[in-house]
Amino acid sequence: DAGITQSPRHKVTETGTPVTLRCHQTENHRYMYWYRQDPGHGLRLIHYSYGVKDTDKGEVSDGYSVSRSKTEDFLLTLESATSSQTSVYFCAISESLGAGNTIYFGEGSWLTVV
Amino acid sequence: GNSVTQMEGPVTLSEEAFLTINCTYTATGYPSLFWYVQYPGEGLQLLLKATKADDKGSNKGFEATYRKETTSFHLEKGSVQVSDSAVYFCALLKTSYDKVIFGPGTSLSVIP
Numbered sequence: 001d002a003g004i005t006q007s008p009r010h011k012v013t014e015t016g017t018p019v020t021l022r023c024h025q026t027e028n029h030r031y032m033y034w035y036r037q038d039p040g041h042g043l044r045l046i047h048y049s050y051g052v053k054d055t056d057k058g059e060v061s062d063g064y065s066v067s068r069s070k071t072e073d074f075l076l077t078l079e080s081a082t083s084s085q086t087s088v089y090f091c092a093i094s095e096s097l098g099a100g101n102t103i104y105f106g107e108g109s110w111l112t113v114v
Numbered sequence: 115g116n117s118v119t120q121m122e123g124p125v126t127l128s129e130e131a132f133l134t135i136n137c138t139y140t141a142t143g144y145p146s147l148f149w150y151v152q153y154p155g156e157g158l159q160l161l162l163k164a165t166k167a168d169d170k171g172s173n174k175g176f177e178a179t180y181r182k183e184t185t186s187f188h189l190e191k192g193s194v195q196v197s198d199s200a201v202y203f204c205a206l207l208k209t210s211y212d213k214v215i216f217g218p219g220t221s222l223s224v225i226p
Contacts, residue, residue, distance in 0.1 A: 045213055108156070108157050
């Protein structure tokens with residue numbers, strides 16, 4: 001199994017509060033990703049990082065920000081959580097891009113916004 | 115644009131039945147193709163992959179062949195077990211594209 005740890009694994013928070021999810025990897029992979037998984041939508045990319053301090057938006061980035069100050073850590077922040085952000089969040093990593101590369105997933109963080 | 119289509123299910127099979135989950139893709143060039151499996155309450159695990167046309171990926175009794183002529187990567191298993199109950203995702207990664215594209219997932223339930 002790829003060395004990916006997500007924290008917290010489960011969280012309930014109130015609307016309007018900030019929330020930060022952490023992804024930690026021990027593989028020294030350059031690329032890190034945050035996805036959300038929702039019924040009927042499958043997996044959707046929120047943000048990704050291609051190196052320390054290098055990040056870019058995915059298809060559903062509104063309401064989310066990310067930071068990567070170290071190779072091993074990729075943080076996802078909901079500045080002001082909304083009920084529509086109730087979801088399962090997956091961190092993923094990959095060594096490189098392109099054909100032959102593989103993306104590995106963490107075990108997920110279940111977030112409920114009430 | 116690039117996309118992945120797969121049967122959404124749910125698919126319900128009896129133990130030892132033959133499984134096929136269809137996956138077709140739209141992409142230019144020669145993407146890599148993957149099948150991921152997600153067991154209840156867990157993250158996605160890579161099941162198998164193929165990186166070029168006619169490649170066959172296989173793992174744990176599952177197989178899928180990269181068919182460029184039909185742009186397909188159907189997942190098959192000859193005899194499913196209850197422990198195979200999970201959601202299966204087909205995905206592609208293009209050579210010059212930097213994000214994995216997932217299909218919507220197919221839920222499989224295997225009953226004894």
